[in-house]
Amino acid sequence: MLFPPMKFDHRRPRHLPHLDHTDILLMGLSPLGSNGWIEPDGEAGRYHLNKLAQRRRYGDRVYNALPESLPAQRELAECLLPYLLREHGDCYRREGARLYCLPGGFRAPVTSAEPLWTASLWVADDLVIMEPRGDTHCLTAASLCAASHWRLEDKIGGTLGDIHAVIPGFNATLLPRVERFFRHLRVEHPVVRFNWSLQRGGRLNQRNDDAAQAADAELYYRVERQSLRRLPDTGAVIFTIRVYLHPLLQLQAMGPALPKLFQAIESNPLVLQQYKGFDRLEGALQPYRALARGAAQ
Structure with a gap:
């Protein structure tokens, strides 16, 4: 089977969220279309290699999963694989025990003892599992290889309030709304939102313990496309984070x-x-x- 030619142009910013959402604390939620969960493109291989390199370097500081998260991990993988084959058949093909990604030029296993890590290798997005715990949700598993100045080892097992406590004003002004949203998120109504920021250099992973970028490093416009969807069986909320990086100068045009x-x-x-x-x-x-x-x- 031959794939059709790719139509993605990653040289231009795909999303410019600051045009519509200037407020950093704005939730900015929009409905997610049936085929919009993941956005494949020609940079998939770069993200795949980044994940492998970050796991080698940081181990459980970029991939961690509490034992009780295994059912949700499995359900995520069982939902994501057929979605990619069905909605993005021009980009993905099943080859026995491996999944072939055409735009990335790589093959990844379909199953393993770490379902979340394996699923994260299929896509450019980081994947986070939030599970209900009383009136809130807790981070029980994550593949987080393109973090924006936060560390998984500080967040694993934490509640929504714990995770966002470092954001000025979040717990006082936004936490009740976010917790209410998580409690009422329905399986059939996934949503998408965007964050934007600036950074020095083009590194995907911006962990706080990394060496600082050179003072003269090029400035980049950083966008995080984040989707949230409820899994039907475990009730876990899957949080996907796709990072887009563009030299700031590109915005001039x-x-x-x-x-x-x-x-x-x-x-x-x-x-x-x-x-x-x-x-x-x-x-x-x-x-x-x-x-x-x-x-x-």
């Missing part, structure tokens, strides 16, 4: 994207700007500010 980025940064309270690290990037942002002012004139 996309209409108002660059000027509106600075408007979005400045519209947030100072404490949230500091949490996102925008203050530490201020010197490096000055040339882009000049470009943005020129574009706006």
Whole structure:
């Protein structure tokens, strides 16, 4: 069987969430279409190799699973595999005990003793399992190889409040809404949301204990496309995180994207700007500010 030619262009930003969602704390949830759970593209191989390298380097600091999460892990894999073959048959093909990803040029096992890790190798997204515990949900398993300055070893087993406690104002203003949303998320109504930020250099994994990027490293626009869906049998919520990285200069060619980025940064309270690290990037942002002012004139 021959695959049709790929139609993805990863050289241009696929999503520009700051144009619609300037508020860093905004939930910004939208319905997820039937075929929109995962977005395959030509960079799949890069993410696959990154996951293998991060696991070799960090071990259980990028993949960890509590024993009680195994049923949810299995259910996730059992839902994700047929979805990829059905909805993205131009990208995936089953070859016996392995899954072949055309855009990534790799093959990954279909089953293993670590169902969540195996499933995460099929896709570019990081995969997180949140399971109901009383009135909240807890992080019971995750493959997290493209983290944005947070560490899985600090979050595994934690509640929604524990996980987000470092975000200024989150527990006071947003936690009740998030917990209510998780409790009422229905199997048939998955959703998607976006986060955006800036970073130095093009590394996918931005763990806090990594060495700092060089002060002159290129600035990148970082987008996280996050989907949430309830599994029907275990009731676990699957949280997918697909990271997109684009040199910040690419935004200059996309209409108002660059000027509106600075408007979005400045519209947030100072404490949230500091949490996102925008203050530490201020010197490096000055040339882009000049470009943005020129574009706006």
